[in-house]
Amino acid sequence: MAKRVSTKDKILNAAEALFAEHGFEQTSLRQITADAEVNLASVNYHFGSKKALIQAVMARYLEVLMPALDRELAELAQRSQVTTRAVFDCFREPLNELRQVRKHGPTIFLSLLGYAYADIQGHLRRYTMDHFGDVMQRLLATLHLANPQLSPVDMFWRLHFVLGATVFAQVSGPALREIAAADFGEAIAADQVIDRLIPFLAGGVDAPTE
Amino acid sequence: MAKRVSTKDKILNAAEALFAEHGFEQTSLRQITADAEVNLASVNYHFGSKKALIQAVMARYLEVLMPALDRELAELAQRSQVTTRAVFDCFREPLNELRQVRKHGPTIFLSLLGYAYADIQGHLRRYTMDHFGDVMQRLLATLHLANPQLSPVDMFWRLHFVLGATVFAQVSGPALREIAAADFGEAIAADQVIDRLIPFLAGGVDAPTE
DNA sequence: GCACATTTTAAACATGCGTTTTAATTTAAA
DNA sequence: TTTAAATTAAAACGCATGTTTAAAATGTGC
Numbered sequence: 119m120a121k122r123v124s125t126k127d128k129i130l131n132a133a134e135a136l137f138a139e140h141g142f143e144q145t146s147l148r149q150i151t152a153d154a155e156v157n158l159a160s161v162n163y164h165f166g167s168k169k170a171l172i173q174a175v176m177a178r179y180l181e182v183l184m185p186a187l188d189r190e191l192a193e194l195a196q197r198s199q200v201t202t203r204a205v206f207d208c209f210r211e212p213l214n215e216l217r218q219v220r221k222h223g224p225t226i227f228l229s230l231l232g233y234a235y236a237d238i239q240g241h242l243r244r245y246t247m248d249h250f251g252d253v254m255q256r257l258l259a260t261l262h263l264a265n266p267q268l269s270p271v272d273m274f275w276r277l278h279f280v281l282g283a284t285v286f287a288q289v290s291g292p293a294l295r296e297i298a299a300a301d302f303g304e305a306i307a308a309d310q311v312i313d314r315l316i317p318f319l320a321g322g323v324d325a326p327t328e
Numbered sequence: 329m330a331k332r333v334s335t336k337d338k339i340l341n342a343a344e345a346l347f348a349e350h351g352f353e354q355t356s357l358r359q360i361t362a363d364a365e366v367n368l369a370s371v372n373y374h375f376g377s378k379k380a381l382i383q384a385v386m387a388r389y390l391e392v393l394m395p396a397l398d399r400e401l402a403e404l405a406q407r408s409q410v411t412t413r414a415v416f417d418c419f420r421e422p423l424n425e426l427r428q429v430r431k432h433g434p435t436i437f438l439s440l441l442g443y444a445y446a447d448i449q450g451h452l453r454r455y456t457m458d459h460f461g462d463v464m465q466r467l468l469a470t471l472h473l474a475n476p477q478l479s480p481v482d483m484f485w486r487l488h489f490v491l492g493a494t495v496f497a498q499v500s501g502p503a504l505r506e507i508a509a510a511d512f513g514e515a516i517a518a519d520q521v522i523d524r525l526i527p528f529l530a531g532g533v534d535a536p537t538e
Numbered sequence: 539g540c541a542c543a544t545t546t547t548a549a550a551c552a553t554g555c556g557t558t559t560t561a562a563t564t565t566a567a568a
Numbered sequence: 569t570t571t572a573a574a575t576t577a578a579a580a581c582g583c584a585t586g587t588t589t590a591a592a593a594t595g596t597g598c
Contacts, residue, residue: 157577275524282496283489314485318532325531328523367547
């Protein structure tokens with residue numbers, strides 16, 4: 119019954135896979151359109167520009183993740199006791215829901231996020247900051263509930279360290295898992311990296327200040 | 329008395345500044361040679377290729393940092409008590425010595441390292457891994473002294489989370505410090521970011537496993 | 539001061555990029 | 569079925585990149 123896939127979706131699917139593997143700047147429209155088996159010009163026809171395509175790729179995930187994360191954080195805030203660990207656990211389910219967008223949605227999205235942040239001076243930084251600014255603020259607030267001893271500026275920095283460790287683990291995830299498998303003879307699935315990551319992050323945020 | 333600076337050094341100095349700010353791939357030889365006030369072709373004449381120039385830029389720092397870090401780690405290993413925190417403090421002095429190479433050597437180097445890791449599939453990953461492999465092994469061993477309860481594979485992953493948070497903090501450091509200054513009216517120097525980072529990292533590594 | 543090697547210079551080369559154009563084709567409405 | 573709109577297609581445009589070439593300039597040893 120092979121469903122008909124629109125040119126627009128073919129482009130989005132091919133683009134996000136290449137973006138997640140090689141980054142935005144290093145992926146050309148020619149690679150994308152070749153993988154998608156569509157004409158080169160169709161990207162500019164359907165999206166207007168490469169910039170707009172990148173934003174469309176991100177938007178597909180953000181529109182699923184953001185409301186879900188909001189929901190989880192709001193639910194958590196109502197509890198009497200809020201721990202750092204519980205805050206990070208709020209990410210588990212929303213990330214999982216990204217599988218609705220794409221089979222490996224969680225991994226793809228975090229890779230994209232990594233490249234978005236690596237692209238410091240670009241439009242994407244502003245774009246993601248605009249969309250993530252709200253969640254950041256909510257995160258800061260909720261984490262502050264769990265760690266009232268930390269000053270806002272301390273929390274600000276620690277949250278960004280968290281983001282760095284997360285993003286890095288995903289972007290270099292495939293290579294790292296390969297090394298780990300070779301060194302320890304132990305294969306580790308992408309999802310299990312998150313399980314190793316969360317205790318680390320919680321420990322870092324909960325650490326006493328200097 | 330203005331010392332005569334060789335073309336080779338002029339290129340290295342201009343290149344590392346641009347690399348640290350914009351990344352390797354996004355910096356063109358034309359930008360570099362313009363800043364260095366040398367001819368475009370001189371890069372290929374003196375270094376052979378852009379790849380080789382990138383490696384030369386990194387090598388200048390690695391050759392200072394590596395022996396210093398070795399020294400510190402060896403010294404620490406002789407003590408009776410080894411804490412995670414003490415291991416990370418081993419980086420302080422070696423990083424500081426990078427000022428001998430360049431005034432803002434520590435910041436520049438960590439930025440370069442960040443971009444080197446972001447460039448996943450490139451030659452630089454292999455190059456830096458080759459040079460950092462030894463130190464990684466030593467780091468793993470020393471950290472295991474401080475945390476015998478962690479399995480090697482757990483330690484492996486935590487060390488990479490550490491690297492991620494560090495690298496990320498530097499790469500997006502200028503932008504983050506700007507945001508922090510705007511949000512909190514508090515300027516934070518690049519060196520102070522390390523002070524905030526180290527407690528976080530130690531807390532993460534010392535955290536109990538799942 | 540001459541001859542030879544080293545270095546610098548300007549120009550061109552080949553390639554890949556995002557984008558635009560123009561025409562052909564398909565789709566949908568009347 | 570006819571007509572207009574939407575989409576696809578092929579080709580070219582303009583530009584930026586790393587690299588190479590070949591000549592000019594500079595430096596070096598005898």
